[in-house]
Amino acid sequence: MVLQFRHFFFHGIKEKKCYSLIIPPWRKYHSTTEEKSFHHGGTIFSTRWNDLIVAYKYTNRKEEKQENSHKKHIFTLEMKHIKNTHQTHFRVMKKIYPQKWLELHPYKQTNSVDQYYVGIANEIHKRLYSSTIADAFEEEENIRYTSLCLAAWFEDVISQTGIWQAFTAECRKRYGAYLPFYPIKGDYFPDEINLEDIRFLLWHHIQYLCRGISAINPENPGIEQTAQEIYGLLAEEYETAPENERMQEFLYHSAMGEEDFFRYREILDWFHYQCYFNIENVAQCRDEAERLLDDEKITPEMAETLIYATRTSLTFKGRRNLLSLTSPEWLALIGNAHPEHQLWGKVKARENSCYLLEKEDDEFLYVKDLCSEDEGEFKITKKSLNLSAIRSREAGKSTLICELIYFGNAWWQCGMLLENKYDQKMAEYVDDLTKQKEKTNEKATFHDFIKASGGKSFVFCQSQEEISDFLLNKMGYGLKEDLDIPRIHTETGAMLMANPHTGLHIQFKLCECIKSPDNPNYNKEEAEKNAIMFIVNPDIIPYQLSCILQDEGMLPDAYLNSLQRKEYGQEFIRKNAHFLTDYFHYRCREKDFD
Structure with missing residues (x-):
């Protein structure tokens, strides 16, 4: 069996370590909280990656943990000062090719507009590679990815696709400023490029690489200096940079009707796993896949199905995005400026639950949530169901364990679907799940x-x-x-x-x-x-x-x-x-x- 998605292929999995099956190899560098091993306690010191201020460091004791698993982890006080000289360990600065640019986009062929932004990405790459903060990226491919994301951010601003503008608007609503950290000197133009935007994006990429290791000071001079150089480049290009009409068409080209759920999912999938705005989601999916593959109780065949279900669930409910909003919540904010996409603002994702099938007709299954029966009836469109997998269903007797997404005027089943008869064992499962969901x-x-x-x-x-x-x-x-x-x-x-x-x-x-x-x-x-x-x-x-x-x-x-x-x-x-x-x-x- 092969479950195929854009840029994600899960073939018959034999090995437990299969990063390349799950993410493009050039994005393997992403690491997450789970991989870094947090410890209780900490040490503060002031150090530098050249000009990069490390404001707080978590001492990594992973090897000690393995050798002395019975001991509690502690932190030791360290004081480090690295010379303020640029001694990058990267041997060769590699050129960014169009294929890498496409991995941030929902189409497969480049045109002249894409070629232009690939050129911008390479110019940004030169400046990052030669900057005083280059070593903070650990590997040259990390610099390339950051350069691509900055070019895609520039494309977003020029094309007025509204992704970054939705972010700064939500920041202002939640925190009282368009961006955290930086006092705005003079005017800030939310629909144009700003120096503070680039400073924040550079900090975000470096901080992500350091999650679980260090807290990076967003005001460090190395980031500011590099941001100024990149801003100078983009400011010169601003008036003549072309809009990407294909991205405009992909996101907004026509009104979205109540039956366009699968088109919505295509946009959501791109936004969650490929968009420059979300740099942590692929790694989270990979980590969950690795966890399943490492579980000796799960066969490779089971893992393949569970990975698919996990990937789908994370698309709707994962919260590794900026501001800890889900991708559907971000699309709702992005679509606010487009009345024809008002359906985006009404999408709801329900947690995995157990539903009792009450009745059905030609178009829908009618179910009730056994974990919260006071919520009434849910109608699940049959267009979203693999009916052959639940052919033995019986009204009043069958339960469906699944996740539901509200879109249009109906609920759509996503991910894995399990059908069981409602018996004493299922009743006990429902009771435990109810307590868990309600935090009783x-x-x-x-x-x-x-x-x-x-x-x-x-x-x-x-x-x-x-x-x-x-x-x-x-x-x-x-x-x-x-x-x-x-x-x-x-x-x-x-x-x-x-x-x-x-x-x-x-x-x-x-x-x-x-x-x-x-x-x-x-x-x-x-x-x-x-x-x-x-x-x-x-x-x-x-x-x-x-x-x-x-x-x-x-x-x-x-x-x-x-x-x-x-x-x-x-x-x-x-x-x-x-x-x-x-x-x-x-x-x-x-x-x-x-």
Whole structure:
């Protein structure tokens, strides 16, 4: 069996490591949070990749983890200063060819407009390759990819396809400015090219390569200098650069009707996996595929089907995009300026659930969600279903486990579809899934915690006995067999906290960084070193709890190292903590925080 998509081919998978089957080889360099191995704690230092300021570094102890798996990971203090000289380790600057440009586009043949932008990409490449931040990209192919994305961004602005403009508009709505980090000197023109746009894009590409390793200061002079050189190039081309009419036609050429779901999926698939705007999604898909292939319980044939289902699901629900919005949410924002695409704003994606088939007619299956029966009836168009795979279905007896997408005036089934008879085993599955979806246990734990703490969001404990007293006596919880109360292995105690999204969380590391009258272990010096970890390292604390710490003013010492004074770094974090927390945690308050 061969499941084929544009640029994604899943043949009969035999080997567990098959990156080239899943992504174009030139994009293998992308790495994600899962690959980098986060650790609790951290070290701050000021160092350089030539002119590139590393504002915060996570010490990588992956080898130590393998050799001493029984030990907790810690960070050691490092102070590094790399000479401010350009000593790039790349041997040869390779030319960018049209085929690589096509991998960011939905068509297969180049024309004169594409050739023009390939030329722009090569000019950007020259400037990046010879810049003082070249070594930050680690490999020459990373510079080529960044150059292609910057050229595609320029094409987007020139062609008025509106992708970047939707981003800056949403930034302004959420954070109060067109872009984070950079005070706008003079006018900012959202429908034109701006120096700040290029600075942000360069930072984003470098920061992505450093996820789980370092937090990069967006204001470093190396990025600014390189952005100025690229801006100078593009400013000279701005008045004469051609619009890409094929991209305009692909996105907006005609009104989208209620039956055009598969055309919508084609656009969505391109946007999610190929568009310059989304540089992390292919890697996420690859990582999920690798996880499935590494699972010894999953056969290659099963993995092939599961990879297809995962890829489809991520297209609709993945949140590695900027601002942590899904790709359908971004298309809705992009399509706002085009009345004929108002359907984009009405697309909804439901989580995987279990549906009971109630009836059917020539066009639809009518089902109800067993995990939330109060939502009423859903009609699934048969145009989206492989009916032969569910030929044994019976109304009132069959369940369908699947994901549904609302488009037009109906629900469309996407990804994997499983049909089962509704029996006792399925009833138990539905009960477990319902609790998981409604976060029943998490919400109950939160209410118990708030009651036991007297309304406080956090409780600080100095010993295992204090933790036991709070959990077992004040909250009235019991311990499962063979389960012990977590031990405190540090002199800085522990902090207990709860949230309706996450349930109970016990924080052992970096408690000394949390400023509170109730925290006897608060240490300003240590907080200045490590409090930033609560913002830029999602492995330290759940997103919702990081937001609470920030909102209650309990991380006042957090700052990014800067060439300017410490107070400036603290003010920088204060102004940009909202964006940085969203960015590093892949979350946003609008969707993930009450």
